[in-house]
Amino acid sequence: MHPAGSLIIFTVLSGLGFGLLAFLGAGIVRPVGWDAFAWFAAGYALAGGGLLASVFHLGHPERALLAFTQWRTSWLSREAVLAAAALGVMAPHAAGSVFFAQPLPVFGAIAALLCLATVIATSMIYATIRAVPRWHHWTTPAVFLAAALAGGALLAGQLRLAGALFAVLAVALALHWQAGDWRWRDAESTPGSATGLGRIGRVRLFERPHTGANYITREMVHVVGRRHSAKLRLIALLGGAILPATLLALMPPSLLAAGAALALHLAGMLAARWLFFAEAEHVVGLYYGRSSA
């Protein structure tokens, strides 16, 4: 799949923002006054900024409000509804903490759950696409949720907890890659099933319908330097999870340790999310000369 910059930034930043807001809402940290302002502002900026980045992905951003209507069937619509609800329900809790030194735990708790539900909804957009075998697996929501929780814990200053959650994220990433490799290798869809000609014999693309590119080939038959995939996985795993976990375990809790862990985590997660799209094979590639494995 085409690794669109807006989608990579959106999923990484909004995951981080909703993770932070979940910790703030659940009352694991209870800042008030200017501290609260800084934390809630960071949460809203990351989550809201991510949402804004996703709007740039649209062909018609001016119709974006329609995306709130189809929550009964569409995970993309559910994500929009849940994100708006999370940010909305969090507002009284945030305002109470900042302006009146009075957190509102009921609003906070409900909003924290909505934040996590938003992250799950984001991941389900991908996990429910059967035509992309690598995504169609429970490890997709596991990675998104683990990343949001680990990054959120780090931003909320829960360094011990963050270290443990980074270890969980490392396992989730490794499982996602391994499961993805197996899913593509064992995929039921083949050139034979895509054309129905497998019943006659071995099927191979002889000629494409056209010599140039088209929307499908650019968006879904995107061929990237897969030869770098192993290196990038290592970078993502080390930067995104293992190094931050080690750093937090070995260094005494400090702003420096947290800052270094955050920088590593962000860089690693951007690599991981780039791979998430770039490595994902769509079955439509079978019509364009991709063999099944």
Place this chain on the structure above:
Amino acid sequence: MTDLPTSAGRKLGLVIDLDICVGCHACVTSCKEWNSQGYGAPLADVDAYGAAPEGAFLNRVHSFEVTPENAPPQLVHFPRSCLHCEDAPCVTVCPTGASHKRAEDGIVLVEESMCIGCGLCAWACPYGAREMDPAEQVMKKCTLCVDRIYNENLPPEDREPSCVRACPTGARHFGDLGDPSSAVSQLVAAREGFDLMPEQGTKPVNKYLPPREKDRATAAPALEPVGGAGGFLGWLDRALSRL
């Protein structure tokens, strides 16, 4: 709404005969022509006369080489377009309700004025049937020529999809696949028509008819030496070998 309708019984769709298709692309060009006028935004091209022309099409013809066991490879031309699936994943993922499947005839359509151009439906389709219009930034797909098949301003023989009307070999058929007595349903039954990627669980309405089995020569394969023959040929072989 992006809920899938419970089928009313009518399932309009195409039956494509892979035995007959000669890969002329007439269906592709007639589709492009018809859908560049009338229904929805015209199917656009980018850099049409330049170095890297590209555009949106609702129908594409691929060519595949199929090699049976113990027989030479054969070439199969393979038109690919929307299959108007009963369990259309492109419809349920749409966040705005632009993508929908009509209850009355099962045609899957995009209401372009509601499309935000997010592209998720194109990702959800295993068959690559949807393409973003490069000029309008809305999703385009086969409409089964909904603006022809019910159009009383056209003579009755033209009230079928443009690709079917254009096909010079009669490889494309249009009809109600929900009615077991319809001509298309009977054709599918007689020729063992099949679904594309049934494992994706989309329940396509359109069916494909397999190429008929080719004759296989039973005599000695061509290009084999005539060695070991007796009579005149044997004498000639021996005489020439001695030279």
